[in-house]
Amino acid sequence: xxxxxxxxxxxxxxxxxxxxxxxxxxxxxxxxxxxxxxxxxxxxxxxxxxxxxxxxxxxxxxxxxxxxxxxxxxxxxxxxxxxxxxxxxxxxxxxxxxxxxxxxxxxxxxxxxxxxxxxxxxxxxxxxxxxxxxxxxxxxxxxxxxxxxxxxxxxxxxxxxxxxxxxxxxxxxxxxxxxxxxxxxxxxxxxxxxxxxxxxxxxxxxxxxxxxxxxxxxxxxxxxxxxxxxxxxxxxxxxxxxxxxxxxxxxxxxxxxxxxxxxxxxxxxxxxxxxxxxxxxxxxxxxxxxxxxxxxxxxxxxxxxxxxxxxxxxxxxxxxxxxx
Amino acid sequence: xxxxxxxxxxxxxxxxxxxxxxxxxxxxxxxxxxxxxxxxxxxxxxxxxxxxxxxxxxxxxxxxxxxxxxxxxxxxxxxxxxxxxxxxxxxxxxxxxxxxxxxxxxxxxxxxxxxxxxxxxxxxxxxxxxxxxxxxxxxxxxxxxxxxxxxxxxxxxxxxxxxxxxxxxxxxxxxxxxxxxxxxxxxxxxxxxxxxxxxxxxxxxxxxxxxxxxxxxxxxxxxxxxxxxxxxxxxxxxxxxxxxxxxxxxxxxxxxxxxxxxxxxxxxxxxxxxxxxxxxxxxxxxxxxxxxxxxxxxxxxxxxxxxxxxxxxxxxxxxxxxxxxxxxxxxxxxxxxxxxxxxxxxxxxxxxxxxxxxxxxxxxxxxxxxxxxxxxxxxxxxxxxxx
Numbered sequence: 284x285x286x287x288x289x290x291x292x293x294x295x296x297x298x299x300x301x302x303x304x305x306x307x308x309x310x311x312x313x314x315x316x317x318x319x320x321x322x323x324x325x326x327x328x329x330x331x332x333x334x335x336x337x338x339x340x341x342x343x344x345x346x347x348x349x350x351x352x353x354x355x356x357x358x359x360x361x362x363x364x365x366x367x368x369x370x371x372x373x374x375x376x377x378x379x380x381x382x383x384x385x386x387x388x389x390x391x392x393x394x395x396x397x398x399x400x401x402x403x404x405x406x407x408x409x410x411x412x413x414x415x416x417x418x419x420x421x422x423x424x425x426x427x428x429x430x431x432x433x434x435x436x437x438x439x440x441x442x443x444x445x446x447x448x449x450x451x452x453x454x455x456x457x458x459x460x461x462x463x464x465x466x467x468x469x470x471x472x473x474x475x476x477x478x479x480x481x482x483x484x485x486x487x488x489x490x491x492x493x494x495x496x497x498x499x500x501x502x503x504x505x506x507x508x509x510x511x512x513x514x515x516x517x518x519x520x521x522x523x524x525x526x527x528x529x530x531x532x533x534x535x536x537x538x539x540x541x542x543x544x545x546x547x548x549x550x551x552x553x554x555x556x557x558x559x560x561x562x563x564x565x566x567x568x569x570x571x572x573x574x575x576x577x578x579x580x581x582x583x584x585x586x587x588x589x590x591x592x593x594x595x596x597x598x599x600x601x602x603x604x605x606x607x
Numbered sequence: 608x609x610x611x612x613x614x615x616x617x618x619x620x621x622x623x624x625x626x627x628x629x630x631x632x633x634x635x636x637x638x639x640x641x642x643x644x645x646x647x648x649x650x651x652x653x654x655x656x657x658x659x660x661x662x663x664x665x666x667x668x669x670x671x672x673x674x675x676x677x678x679x680x681x682x683x684x685x686x687x688x689x690x691x692x693x694x695x696x697x698x699x700x701x702x703x704x705x706x707x708x709x710x711x712x713x714x715x716x717x718x719x720x721x722x723x724x725x726x727x728x729x730x731x732x733x734x735x736x737x738x739x740x741x742x743x744x745x746x747x748x749x750x751x752x753x754x755x756x757x758x759x760x761x762x763x764x765x766x767x768x769x770x771x772x773x774x775x776x777x778x779x780x781x782x783x784x785x786x787x788x789x790x791x792x793x794x795x796x797x798x799x800x801x802x803x804x805x806x807x808x809x810x811x812x813x814x815x816x817x818x819x820x821x822x823x824x825x826x827x828x829x830x831x832x833x834x835x836x837x838x839x840x841x842x843x844x845x846x847x848x849x850x851x852x853x854x855x856x857x858x859x860x861x862x863x864x865x866x867x868x869x870x871x872x873x874x875x876x877x878x879x880x881x882x883x884x885x886x887x888x889x890x891x892x893x894x895x896x897x898x899x900x901x902x903x904x905x906x907x908x909x910x911x912x913x914x915x916x917x918x919x920x921x922x923x924x925x926x927x928x929x930x931x932x933x934x935x936x937x938x939x940x941x942x943x944x945x946x947x948x949x950x951x952x953x954x955x956x957x958x959x960x961x962x963x964x965x966x967x968x969x970x971x972x973x974x975x976x977x978x979x980x981x982x983x984x985x986x987x988x989x990x991x992x993x994x
Contacts, residue, residue, distance in 0.1 A: 384828035437873020529872025
């Protein structure tokens with residue numbers, strides 16, 4: 284398995300005739316993703332680089348059986364593209380676009396609530412299930428098929444983490460970039476729930492950053508429901524308060540959203556938190572079955588002792604997660 | 608983006624939010640003229656973006672036009688220091704001169720985006736004048752909150768919940784509801800990230816007024832609000848950051864001496880973190896964008912080296928798709944064009960990484976290549992120390 288995207292993914296690229304859209308549609312196809320259609324309103328009927336182009340997502344679904352969408356549409360039109368994909372019955376929508384106004388996302392995310400659709404991003408690198416499908420802008424070749432799930436708010440920092448894993452021979456089940464904006468479709472908690480339920484994911488690497496409380500929420504969720512080993516890293520430990528660090532969502536405001544708080548919450552939840560971004564790969568390696576037995580046992584024992592109740596609950600929650 | 612109090616009050620007045628009478632002045636004489644026009648006691652308030660102006664001596668009462676002139680001459684031109692300005696303070700160029708108020712009660716009203724809920728949240732508190740974060744810590748029961756669904760906007764139950772929470776009754780509840788509805792409308796229409804009235808005052812004659820006003824705007828939505836963009840005050844921003852923003856570079860100046868140039872915000876933050884772990888201090892946050900083109904590299908270098916504290920530069924690029932030979936070419940060209948003499952440590956990943964490193968070594972320039980971010984950070988910190 285893997286989560287969200289795999290060999291059953293049939294991809295439609297919205298904004299396919301633009302420069303970025305073209306480049307990445309081809310890179311996804313080259314990786315092995317089934318890129319079945321593109322959408323650019325007004326250009327329906329042409330074949331662009333071998334990809335049939337339609338005026339609407341609905342046509343791409345009807346004629347090519349698209350079930351996943353990758354969006355490269357300018358920020359002012361991106362939420363419209365998201366809503367169009369949802370309306371057309373797309374199952375997984377990945378929005379790469381950076382710079383979407385927050386209130387546009389307020390409306391769009393409210394409109395998606397309660398529907399059987401999963402939005403990833405916006406302002407994210409996308410998703411890759413190595414060896415199966417790449418739906419995003421990440422460099423495919425740094426990945427390796429395997430059993431570690433990666434979830435992150437960042438783009439290039441995720442590549443750094445994946446690079447460290449692959450260099451140690453550790454493959455990934457799926458890598459999900461959930462995006463750096465304040466309002467995003469899929470949160471850490473959503474991704475963790477999927478990884479916990481995925482039988483082909485043995486361990487999880489979670490990369491957070493300053494701003495908001497998504498990591499604290501994830502820590503609470505992990506304490507209650509996640510039995511797989513998790514390594515965590517939070518970037519922005521040296522970021523000054525009140526400043527937006529590149530990502531729209533990466534800001535410490537009113538004293539909340541600091542790396543210190545997030546790292547403390549994650550440690551308290553039993554997560555192996557590393558301080559240095561250079562140690563992410565090594566920390567994952569030490570938690571995997573091939574690691575020296577002594578460490579693994581010590582950690583397992585600590586977890587079991589710390590939260591006997593949480594373990595009892597896990598079965599039910601796993602079932603629930605599978606249904607979603 | 609932030610704006611000044613007087614600008615926020617002009618916007619709020621357009622939406623019908625009641626604000627005190629008053630105008631902005633850039634000279635003591637103009638302040639006196641406004642005081643004359645308003646009559647009676649006036650308040651002279653320094654206009655800088657940072658909060659805490661009163662405690663820093665930037666807000667003063669004046670009982671006559673002469674006194675207003677005198678007070679304004681003290682405030683105008685001063686380097687006002689508050690807990691938000693940093694030790695050097697911020698120069699005051701304008702003052703807002705407003706009618707004095709007979710204040711019966713100070714309340715708080717604010718709207719922000721609740722990221723977890725994905726919705727705007729309106730917060731009201733009877734503890735006006737205090738910072739809301741402080742109230743949240745010490746008297747959380749004094750804060751009433753309500754989320755607003757974009758499908759409905761603010762409706763009667765929202766404003767009743769908040770109004771009763773503030774202890775408003777009868778006509779005041781009606782006035783309060785009206786106030787909240789108008790503030791929310793301003794927040795929504797202008798794409799705010801924050802709209803805060805602190806304090807919202809109840810006057811002796813039973814009126815509700817925005818005594819202070821703070822509005823921040825979503826940078827991502829500025830393109831559809833040219834009228835808000837026009838309110839940007841570049842004097843409130845660091846000159847290097849203004850320069851960087853012209854080239855779409857995300858640059859934030861810090862106090863250390865290791866300059867960093869990184870692609871991607873998350874990796875840029877982690878690069879700062881690892882410099883600190885290696886025993887150094889980052890001089891800046893700098894994200895050149897996911898692609899890191901040659902032009903961006905040159906602009907980034909120019910800005911980096913204008914910071915005189917920088918003793919060494921650490922370039923950390925995880926390209927992947929990006930070709931390292933192109934990156935090396937861009938770096939070499941930028942260093943030659945700009946005559947950079949600082950030690951430069953480069954860590955790069957991507958296609959053709961060996962070729963890129965060979966080009967750097969053979970360039971005859973002072974490059975130090977690194978394997979991985981830890982090695983790079985350690986080499987950069989060492990170089991900054993011995994420079």
